[in-house]
Amino acid sequence: MAGRRNSDRPWWELPLIAGAFLLALVSVAVDFAGPAGPRLGSWVVLCALLVVCGGAATVLGPYVWLRRVGVAVAASAFVAAMALTAVGLVAGDDDPEIPSPERLNGTDPTKGCANGSGIVHSADILNASGAPIAKLEVRYSPACQTNWVRVNNTVEGALVEKYIAIPGGAVEQEQDRGVGWSYSMQVYAPDSTCVDVSAVISLDGSLLGDYSTQVC
Structure with missing residues (x-):
């Protein structure tokens, strides 16, 4: 049932979310220090916050459906943070607002x-x-x-x-x-x-x- 409380969580959930959160924070630091600067970094911050929220829902959520939503949000935000970091590192120097x-x-x-x-x-x-x-x-x-x-x-x-x-x-x-x-x-x-x-x-x-x- 969708409303069933989740008492048995897989052992890997907490370390997975913690690792994703740490990697998102690293990507924030890279983006703010990189060629695209704070403009791109602010988007990565949003993704990191979504990782945190999704992780909290996954770890603390009392229901199965909430845990599943949390995993989806955290995973999607983590992928977006990594993609934005890659864009910032590869294409940052070509950004017209950041003059070479x-x-x-x-x-x-x-x-x-x-x-x-x-x-x-x-x-x-x-x-x-x-x-x-x-x-x-x-x-x-x-x-x-x-x-x-x-x-x-x-x-x-x-x-x-x-x-x-x-x-x-x-x-x-x-x-x-x-x-x-x-x-x-x-x-x-x-x-x-x-x-x-x-x-x-x-x-x-x-x-x-x-x-x-x-x-x-």
């Missing part, structure tokens, strides 16, 4: 890479008379291994064009107008990768000053 290093090309350096960055090159941009009209900086982020260009323009209404490129690779160009600091998007340049940088200051179509160099 190369996907940093063309992204905003202020969105996580600017903190801890430093100046690796700086120069004045001079006008035709040799007077400085802007300051150029090339910055590098050790955390992201990226470079970008910043320019501090002093000419009201001037157009500031910034360029940074990996020779034979990524190219980023940015235009801003007005006085003060502006910056380009970043390029992925690990270790001693060289970058070509330049800046052009113009007003109403007339060149006021420019600067270009290669930084390695």
